[in-house]
Amino acid sequence: MIGEISHFLSLSAVLILSLVLIFNLFFFFSKVHPNQLTLSMRLFNQACWLVFISFGMYVYLAISDDFSIAYIASHSNSQLPIFYKITSIWSAHEGSMFLWIVFLTAWSILFINSLDNEHPLKKFTLLMLSLIILGFLLFLLLTSNPFERILPFGALEGADINPVLQDPALAIHPPMLYLGYVGFVISFSFITAYLLNGNFELQWEQDIKNWSLVAWIFLTIGIALGSWWAYYELGWGGYWFWDPVENVALMPWLAATAFMHSLFASSKSNVLKTWTMFLGILIFALSLFGAFIVRSGIIDSVHSFANDPERGLYLLSFSGLITLFSLTIFAYRLPVLNSSKLVVTGSKESFLSMNNILMITSIFSIFLGVTYPLIIESINGEKVSIGPPYYNTIFAPLILIAAIFIMISVDALWQRSMPLRTLFFTIAPPIILSLVSIYFIWWTTSVFSILAYVGIFSGLLILFSYLLRTINNLFNKRFINKGSAIAHTGLGLLFFAVSMNSILSYEKNLNLAPGQSISVDQSVKEFSFNDIRVFKASNHDVISAEVSLLQDGQEISLNPQKRKYATRGQITSESSIHTTFFKDTYLTIGDQLDNGSWTFSLKINYFIKWIWFSAALMVLGMLLTIFKKKAS
């Protein structure tokens, strides 16, 4: 019964939103009567609340184990802790789409109510938001209905959530990521509204700045959590695989980062306005492209949901429609928009624009990497795979150029060209320090890889620039933009950590019987496989190995596990990780051989935790920027 009510509420939301849409389209060209907007707003708010209540009821259905609902029956189980019963909702296509729409609705209702009724763009923004929510609700109900019942008799027990998804990081990863993705519906709708409205004297940047910053933070946390989960849960020991679905999350992130930067420039000194608008549209278009790639099953990937061409076509046509709508108006208005000031060469804006171009280049390269295999396959049926080597070679030079521009822009001024003398004193110290450090790293590790060293050099350039700038400012008591400094330090650290990780990390495959002990290398002097135990946990059986290591003169005990989940019969590996400041010792247990010995995979990952620390720094920097804006 509750299932039907929940379903009915979603359907009602569709109805009311259609009403808002028709009503507003009807008065599209007329001057808005205050009452008309008030009425539309009421209807819109009600529709949003219907979606929330419907989702709340759906959560209740999941908690109360209503296995007559097909989706819940195939993704949850009565044995699950309540936390995972809830998160099982977004463990597959239908439910996660529902969550996606709930977030879309949440952002929309918050934003539209923050604008006062006199705001000239409110009418058009409302129109865009209603259209987008309606389109996706229809997609949910028509092609991927999560409310479908198993008739006439429901299932007695659920099929269980995929065990690798029973993990706190993964439970939070999709919501964070979706909050980021759909958060950019605000910039998209607002910019489209601005273009529709046609009064270009209006200032629009301030209205969406903080909203976009918050969405960027969610997107960053979402991506970082996903990569952290992949690292410790999947047992592969890697953190980023250039998987198509990771790529489609990275593209909006890059676009959003470019957007942020040009938004700062355009609100500071009235330049790059048109460009910022284009980026604002692009982010959401790329988010939609990501949703299409993941949910159409067009690319085989770890993340992809069930293959269904019908869903793919609906998503493609709807996303295409709204993106094209927005871009067409943009193109139509372009001649009138080209009126903002020109960027002064050598000013902060000029370096920032250069990095904007680099970010667009990386987006394009990733886009090509994702679509190229599809293009080739559709031409001659041949399968090509594009992997890390492609991305590494493309990104190394881009990162280097970006780092150089970031380094220069540390001392550059807004709207004014930078004197050559200053330029020299800005770039010489970091370059020298970085080169010395590189030599030191090469001397201690005696490994050489041109791509990795380019990455390390880029990272160090940024780190030293900000370090020197900070020291300088401490003595001269000058202003420093703390948010920007912290975020960029995070970026420098990320380049550094990723590159160091790639040259220093290594893997050993071992084969030992219980009680046996061997020497692995100079760092891991002794590897003893002490014991293996089998026991039962709440919903799975555990095989747990007890291993002790003598690493760098230190005794470490690790216990990697294998778990067999009762309901699905799926076996997962739980790796055991020992973290020190510079490196992680990462141990996974493999199969048992017939002679009673076990295989182990021992990975030594250098600087890996620094990667997530640097993501945290970027988020912190962005948070400071938001609060500084609030204070001033």
Add this chain to the structure above:
Amino acid sequence: MNQLLRFLIVILPVVVLIFFAKILLIDEDIKFSTFDSKNFPEFQLNDLNGDPVQSESLNGIKILNVWASWCITCLVEHPFLTRLSEQNIQIIGLNYKDSDLKANAWLEKHGNPYLFSIYDPRGDLAFDLGVTGAPESYLIINNQVVSHIQGEMNQRKWNSIFLPLIQQAKQGS
């Protein structure tokens, strides 16, 4: 210039849209057929000596063993595979995500139980076969994938899984 830019802003997304729509509609049978029939997937790969592999070589009763020089368990099952090959069981190797130099050196060092090894450095054929990792062994009878064993191959698994099917096939023919 400006006209061209305006034109491109609209046209480029349209091209992308048409492209994806085409893939979804026309190539539906290509994209959305997963490998569930038991025919051996088609492939064009060389063996470790660099000669192209003929698909006729999969006729008759063959064992396809997925191996790599980096794989510890492969070394463990290697003596058993050698014993099988001495009993005139025909084993074809599928060298998986490996380099041909290392693979050939490995065979030289430990002995070669395979008729030949298909060289699949990117794991394309392995992907089509549904390989989860090395080692893994497939029983192929007349180009049909009949059964498969994950992990180490040994006397126990051979006797319980592959041998009955082979005997059945021999009686049938």
